[in-house]
Amino acid sequence: MIRKGVSEIPAPEFEVAVTTLTKPLSECKVAIVTTAGLRHNGDVKLWFDETFTVLPNDARDLQLSHFSPNFDRAGLTQDLNVAYPADRLDEMAADGTIGGVATNHLSFMGAQIGDFSTITHDTGPAAAQMLIDDGVDVVIFTPV
Amino acid sequence: MSVLSHIFEAAGLVTVGISIVRGQAETARPPRMLHCEFPLGRPLGKPDDAEFQRRVLTAMLELTSRDDVPVLVDFPEVIEEEGDAPAACPLPPRIDSDLHPALDELNGLRGAYDRNVSAVGRTLLGRVAGPDELGGLIEQLIRIDEENATLADLGWDAMHAISVGQDLRAYYEEAGMQLATNTGARQLLTWFYESTQTGNLLRRVRDKLKETGEDQMASTYLIPGTQS
Numbered sequence: 305m306i307r308k309g310v311s312e313i314p315a316p317e318f319e320v321a322v323t324t325l326t327k328p329l330s331e332c333k334v335a336i337v338t339t340a341g342l343r344h345n346g347d348v349k350l351w352f353d354e355t356f357t358v359l360p361n362d363a364r365d366l367q368l369s370h371f372s373p374n375f376d377r378a379g380l381t382q383d384l385n386v387a388y389p390a391d392r393l394d395e396m397a398a399d400g401t402i403g404g405v406a407t408n409h410l411s412f413m414g415a416q417i418g419d420f421s422t423i424t425h426d427t428g429p430a431a432a433q434m435l436i437d438d439g440v441d442v443v444i445f446t447p448v
Numbered sequence: 449m450s451v452l453s454h455i456f457e458a459a460g461l462v463t464v465g466i467s468i469v470r471g472q473a474e475t476a477r478p479p480r481m482l483h484c485e486f487p488l489g490r491p492l493g494k495p496d497d498a499e500f501q502r503r504v505l506t507a508m509l510e511l512t513s514r515d516d517v518p519v520l521v522d523f524p525e526v527i528e529e530e531g532d533a534p535a536a537c538p539l540p541p542r543i544d545s546d547l548h549p550a551l552d553e554l555n556g557l558r559g560a561y562d563r564n565v566s567a568v569g570r571t572l573l574g575r576v577a578g579p580d581e582l583g584g585l586i587e588q589l590i591r592i593d594e595e596n597a598t599l600a601d602l603g604w605d606a607m608h609a610i611s612v613g614q615d616l617r618a619y620y621e622e623a624g625m626q627l628a629t630n631t632g633a634r635q636l637l638t639w640f641y642e643s644t645q646t647g648n649l650l651r652r653v654r655d656k657l658k659e660t661g662e663d664q665m666a667s668t669y670l671i672p673g674t675q676s
Contacts (some may be wrong), residue, residue, distance in 0.1 A: 318454035375673045376489030376633045383495035432459035445465030
């Protein structure tokens with residue numbers, strides 16, 4: 305029922321851009337951008353807008369601030385990596401699968417309904433630039 | 449997430465995402481997506497299974513070499529939701545018959561909640577209350593249920609009401625993790641809303657909010673839409 309409802313939400317149309325990987329993964333810095341609405345530093349208020357927050361790579365004291373009750377939360381309570389695989393990326397960097405892990409990952413609130421004008425023109429480009437400035441090559445997006 | 453993928457890729461980053469609702473990925477056409485038929489809330493599939501999570505990540509990273517976008521590939525392993533079968537989780541016996549059953553139940557689960565916090569090292573509780581304040585929140589919900597109080601009477605807005613619901617759910621689910629033998633996807637959720645006094649109290653409050661039409665957002669998001 306929830307999947308059906310989500311799949312019927314209209315999506316804005318974008319021209320599909322492509323950036324080509326120019327070096328092996330073993331030389332790439334990787335960042336996570338989650339739409340699970342994760343926060344840290346004790347900021348636990350529910351969140352319902354198009355802003356984002358920064359999650360330092362070494363932070364694990366994360367809180368789930370997503371407004372939606374419609375997904376399983378027990379898995380995330382048990383193991384953050386089930387939606388935010390920071391430990392797995394650290395391991396992949398340590399064994400040389402990837403070149404490194406971003407200094408900071410980013411968190412947005414998913415399941416937004418609206419015109420996405422703030423994300424499109426303001427917070428989205430600003431977030432991307434923040435990762436580029438950190439030398440990030442590859443971004444993995446995780447929902448919840 | 450699809451919108452962000454388009455923006456980040458256009459900015460010069462190579463992106464790949466996990467899709468958990470295939471129809472949405474087909475409509476939004478982000479550059480590279482790995483569709484994972486996993487329960488909502490578990491996009492990497494299995495908690496405490498590093499090997500499985502790593503297989504998902506490896507499949508994602510393999511897609512980064514593709515520039516024939518949009519690319520939507522199915523991860524070969526499927527994990528079914530298990531929410532139809534609630535967690536087999538014992539409820540505490542009635543201890544203080546002078547208390548409302550939800551308050552008595554809340555008190556009876558405190559030991560299990562505390563054990564889980566010690567075992568896991570963190571809690572999702574704390575949006576508007578810690579464990580010691582939850583009883584006061586339940587007393588307010590009882591006013592809606594039994595005295596037809598409104599959210600305005602309690603001084604609550606929609607976000608506060610939703611936060612109360614999430615804090616109570618977190619407390620129960622985390623206590624349940626110490627008590628249940630099966631904690632698959634959505635099983636603790638189903639147990640909480642269908643088997644416990646507080647879960648059923650929240651369901652009745654949601655129904656009251658729907659009936660009165662006081663706040664559509666609160667009635668929509670107080671409990672999962674799958675709970676009739």
